[in-house]
Amino acid sequence: MRKNAFGPKGWLPSRIENLTGQTFVITGTTSGTGFEAAKILLSKGAQVVMLNRNPTKAAGVITTLKDELGPDINIVSIQMDLSEQASVKKAVEKVMQKVTRIDALLCNAAIAQVPQRKLTIDGWESQMGVNYFGHFTLQALLFPLIEKSNGRIVTVSSMGYNMGIKAIKFDDLNWEKDYTPNNAYSQSKLAQIMSIYELQNRLSKAGKTNVKAYACHPGSSRTSLITTSGSLLMRFIFGLMKLSPLTQPAENGAYPQLMCATEKDLDQKEFYGPTGRGHFVGPVGAHEIKPHAKDKDASKKLWVISEQATGIKWNI
Numbered sequence: 001m002r003k004n005a006f007g008p009k010g011w012l013p014s015r016i017e018n019l020t021g022q023t024f025v026i027t028g029t030t031s032g033t034g035f036e037a038a039k040i041l042l043s044k045g046a047q048v049v050m051l052n053r054n055p056t057k058a059a060g061v062i063t064t065l066k067d068e069l070g071p072d073i074n075i076v077s078i079q080m081d082l083s084e085q086a087s088v089k090k091a092v093e094k095v096m097q098k099v100t101r102i103d104a105l106l107c108n109a110a111i112a113q114v115p116q117r118k119l120t121i122d123g124w125e126s127q128m129g130v131n132y133f134g135h136f137t138l139q140a141l142l143f144p145l146i147e148k149s150n151g152r153i154v155t156v157s158s159m160g161y162n163m164g165i166k167a168i169k170f171d172d173l174n175w176e177k178d179y180t181p182n183n184a185y186s187q188s189k190l191a192q193i194m195s196i197y198e199l200q201n202r203l204s205k206a207g208k209t210n211v212k213a214y215a216c217h218p219g220s221s222r223t224s225l226i227t228t229s230g231s232l233l234m235r236f237i238f239g240l241m242k243l244s245p246l247t248q249p250a251e252n253g254a255y256p257q258l259m260c261a262t263e264k265d266l267d268q269k270e271f272y273g274p275t276g277r278g279h280f281v282g283p284v285g286a287h288e289i290k291p292h293a294k295d296k297d298a299s300k301k302l303w304v305i306s307e308q309a310t311g312i313k314w315n316i
């Protein structure tokens, strides 16, 4: 096993310095790793902009966080549904009105293991639409402010990138044939990783090295992910898994994205997550990523298709 650069316990949030004056935008903070990440960032003095689809749940989160951290936390809540490009665009306008800088955008929200093939309002398979295309547009539209702030883009992916189709189904991106919940989730998570490494290439070619892009995953964390979008069978299986030592609290699942959002001098070429058994649990650090996730031709092709599909051109 590789030596962990942060010692045997791996990266921990105690490494985060005071974040007063810094702004973090994060998707999906109503539960799971997003909630825990937002809480830790706020506890360090940061301004946190939460982008959630459900305003009632978001209001409840603000109450909970104020109860836990005090009434003076610097929190902004904006409604955004990643399954609707129009909603993402509207949310971006509001973010631009509310903040003057973005130190890191944490692309955390997702749905997983959706039992039946569904299409988003924009016509994409739901997991690809929410997890990948929603975040692609969000990143592209916030990029100018992230660039101005010398900020970062952090994608929260999954080891699922390597537990399904292990390729982008370019001839049938929308799963008109052979839909399976796992393959469609896996493709969306692979696409998220590929676009980060492609973004790095594009930034580097354009000499825009002041912006950093990172790919990470939370291991196997006890969150609401499968309860929200998975089938009854998947909920049962994941319910059992939650009892095993191969899962960890949601807070630990938040550490990789927090590390990527705040740690200085982190190598962008790496993939970050738990380094213990199966990369499900254990000390957080860099670990191997399979070559298919760094396939340059496929990543370039995906980027071009994504700009065409969303109608959004990155200003790089």
Ligand SMILES: NC(=O)c1ccc[n+]([C@@H]2O[C@H](COP(=O)([O-])OP(=O)(O)OC[C@H]3O[C@@H](n4cnc5c(N)ncnc54)[C@H](OP(=O)(O)O)[C@@H]3O)[C@@H](O)[C@H]2O)c1
Pocket (backbone or CB within 6 Å): 027, 028, 029, 030, 031, 032, 033, 034, 051, 052, 053, 054, 057, 080, 081, 082, 083, 107, 108, 109, 110, 111, 112, 130, 156, 157, 158, 159, 160, 217, 218, 219, 220, 221, 222, 223, 224, 225, 226, 228, 253
């Ligand atoms: N938990 C794990 O073991 C695991 C493993 C691998 C990867 N991951 C990744 O970790 C990340 C966080 O997931 P989690 O485990 O913390 O799950 P979670 O508890 O279900 O949190 C997911 C968050 O995403 C939000 N969301 C879902 N669809 C959305 C949409 N259309 N627009 C905006 N927000 C939306 C949810 O909002 P609502 O409350 O409205 O549903 C919720 O806030 C995801 O990217 C997931 O793929 C998790």
